[in-house]
Amino acid sequence: LEDQFAKSQKMQAIGNLAGGIAHDFNNVLTIITASVDFLLLNHRAGDPSFQDLLLIKQSANRAASLVRQLLAYSRRQTMRPKMLNLTDVIADMHLLLKRISGDLVKLERHHARDLWPVMADIGQFEQVITNLVQNARDAMPEGGTITISTRNVPEAEIKRLGYVEMTEGDFALVEVADTGGGMPDKVAERIFEPFFTTKEIGKGTGLGLSMVYGIVKQSGGFIFVDSVVGKGTSFRIFLPRHFPSEAALAKVEAGPAVLSA
Ligand code: ADP
Numbered sequence: 601l602e603d604q605f606a607k608s609q610k611m612q613a614i615g616n617l618a619g620g621i622a623h624d625f626n627n628v629l630t631i632i633t634a635s636v637d638f639l640l641l642n643h644r645a646g647d648p649s650f651q652d653l654l655l656i657k658q659s660a661n662r663a664a665s666l667v668r669q670l671l672a673y674s675r676r677q678t679m680r681p682k683m684l685n686l687t688d689v690i691a692d693m694h695l696l697l698k699r700i701s702g703d704l705v706k707l708e709r710h711h712a713r714d715l716w717p718v719m720a721d722i723g724q725f726e727q728v729i730t731n732l733v734q735n736a737r738d739a740m741p742e743g744g745t746i747t748i749s750t751r752n753v754p755e756a757e758i759k760r761l762g763y764v765e766m767t768e769g770d771f772a773l774v775e776v777a778d779t780g781g782g783m784p785d786k787v788a789e790r791i792f793e794p795f796f797t798t799k800e801i802g803k804g805t806g807l808g809l810s811m812v813y814g815i816v817k818q819s820g821g822f823i824f825v826d827s828v829v830g831k832g833t834s835f836r837i838f839l840p841r842h843f844p845s846e847a848a849l850a851k852v853e854a855g856p857a858v859l860s861a
Contacts (some may be wrong), residue, residue, distance in 0.1 A: 608765075611792065615814070618794050619674025622667045629667065633660045669807040672724070673794050673814035677720040681819070683842055685775055686718060687711040689725060694859045697748075700733050704743030712751040716772045718839040724815045729821070731808040732776040739780025739833060745850050748778045753838065763838075766822050771842035779833035782827045793823065 636657045643650045659663045671677045690697075690709065701707050729748070736746045751772045753761075783791070783798075790796045792813040797806030812835075821839040 607789075611813070614793060618670045618810075622674065624678060626667050626720070627662050627699045629660055633657065633664070636660065647829065648736035659849060664806060666805065669805070669811040671793060672727075672808040672818075673807070674813050675818040677724070677814075677818070679724065679818060681719040681721050683717045683844060684720050684722055684725065685715055686720075686772055686839070687713065687715045689722060690729060690748055690750065693726060693729060697733050698731070700730065700739050701746055704742075705737055705740055706745045708720070708745060708747045710747065710749035714752075715750050716752050716770060716841040717844065718772050718819070719814075719842045720839060722820045724745040724819075727773075728812045728815050728837065729776070731812050735808060736776060736778035736833070738804075739778055739782070743839075744779035744832075747775075749775045749777075752841075758838075763822065763824065766838065771821075771838040772841060774837045774839075775834055776837075777832060780834040781827040782831055782833050784829055788825055788827050792823075799810070 602787060613786040636653055640650075640653050640657065643653060649765070652835075661727060668677070691711070694707075698707055733746060733748075740746075751773050753773045754768050755768060756772060758766050758769070787798060793806075793810050794810040797804035816837055816839070819839055823838075824836045825833065826836070827833040
């Protein structure tokens with residue numbers, strides 16, 4: 601228990617540091633991008649400096665994307681939470697996820713139809729799933745199976761599972777499991793830290809899972825990883841069940857309007 605406490609304090613300290621840097625860096629980037637845009641207006645494609653300016657602009661865009669991931673980790677990103685059914689969101693992502701997994705990987709889905717709703721930002725949740733599927737694919741260069749499942753986990757079961765960080769309430773669970781190479785404990789302990797990667801330079805930034813962690817935490821949820829070397833890895837995301845207000849429910853009964861709480 602003490603271990604977990606120390607770990608979450610460490611994660612928070614890294615988050616504060618990363619968030620502070622990202623925030624200031626973002627201001628600098630805004631100036632670079634605006635200045636380059638201005639210069640590009642005064643240059644034509646054939647001009648000698650045009651290619652250099654484009655390169656600056658592309659690099660600034662890439663830096664901005666890294667900064668966004670860091671801001672998500674440190675929970676300084678603005679969220680627009682809506683009431684979501686995660687089964688539906690994942691079903692809608694099926695084609696995209698198939699494309700990410702590639703031809704060698706089989707993508708399976710097991711979904712609870714009556715999954716409890718949660719409050720989350722749909723764009724951010726899609727980023728979470730996309731990241732987990734990308735990592736799963738990377739862990740299976742020779743192919744394998746990715747299984748995405750959802751189900752309701754009532755409070756009584758949470759207690760039985762014994763996740764010490766979670767104490768009360770009902771949760772909707774999303775699990776992304778792969779049959780890849782897995783990871784040793786030494787790696788698993790550090791995967792949520794920003795910039796921690798075991799991938800080659802240029803292949804991984806080490807920001808994917810830290811962003812996932814930040815988004816899940818900001819949504820009031822929990823994430824756990826189980827991994828066995830040579831067998832595979834499974835990520836479990838628990839998001840708190842949302843109880844819609846009567847007004848929101850009345851709106852659903854009245855017609856097919858999209859629910860937002
Ligand atoms: P990146 O993918 O850029 O390395 P992440 O934060 O997404 O950054 O992941 C950090 C590290 O966690 C990876 O480099 C890898 O070592 C490990 N990892 C993540 N997902 C898996 C997985 N499904 N199977 C095995 N290792 C994984």
